[in-house]
Amino acid sequence: MNTQRIYLVKHGETEENLQGIHQGRAVGGRLSERGRADIRWVGACLAAAGVTVDQLLVSPMSRCRESAELLTAALAPADVRVDERLAAKDSGHLGGQPRELAAAEAARHGVPIHRLRTPGGESSEDVQARYVDLWDEVRSGARRTTVLLGHGGGIACLLLWLTGNGFDRYLQHVPGSAGVTCVEIGGPAPRVRLMNVSPADLPVLLHSRSAR
Template structure:
């Protein structure tokens, strides 16, 4: 019988750079007050579930989100640097428009083929795929048959979902992922996963 592991993937709450449309990457930008309220809304939604472990990227916006989610469960959060957002290098702090204006052809090439194009002083998407795949495999191994919450970043969650479903990750930006959205994957061992929920934000809607 296959042991199932359910992973709740949560994108961190909003930051000032999110609100301003700036690329964050490895820049350690904290949650805004709105981002904290968003995380508390999701924490309330998840408060009655049995959750066996909490993991997070080691960047503060994800760490704080995970801490808010873990609080009702009195859970410990484990930080994994492998779950960091894409390192956008020299693009961090810039908007999409500013990147396109400053990096022209390279920007166009990256959006068309992010798996292989290296961002100046940053990463290619393939490097992100490799580290995220290792992180998820480790979580599945350690928590076989359990339910785990993972607080991470938009690019990271797109990569994890795309890899699980066998998608062409050169198109990963076509997966919309909102702040404090909930995405659920059920793993039947490390090689097979079923997507149960994607980018759900019903906890943010007014009651």
């Protein structure tokens, strides 16, 4: 059986991240200078490791589309498409607000911020369901190497599902900006070869674990 690899990549750092803004879907986001450099580095590392990308699926948010353009320049994937299932969590009225407001509202409701569901917004379970739906579609397809470029919350939700963990472990599964995960599919169960690796650590781990 041929091994299929699925890479999960979080978008690069944004200017709004630096300003302490909770983006959600209300703010598309603009990559910071560091964010652009990190994504370029990720693309260069994957290319140097011989990764050939068959398809790149991207969140519709501008911070992800900008990241995708930078990855595409390095990796030249055969197919690049926006997929709504990779979108950021709908945080309702908290989107675009200072992060402290979201934290304060979660505290008033007595829940961690990642479990907060605003009126008309999504829960983390909702986000997990659509990320898992996309995952199942990709893994059942014929493409050998896929990159899913999305958001920290969505990637964390998917990793919880893949590793059999509950939402009490959510924070331990959130990637940093431009963090990279590699999952291999070729046996009875998916195998996480790399998880939330930072751009700085990526070259060594890519080669040492042959995640290409």
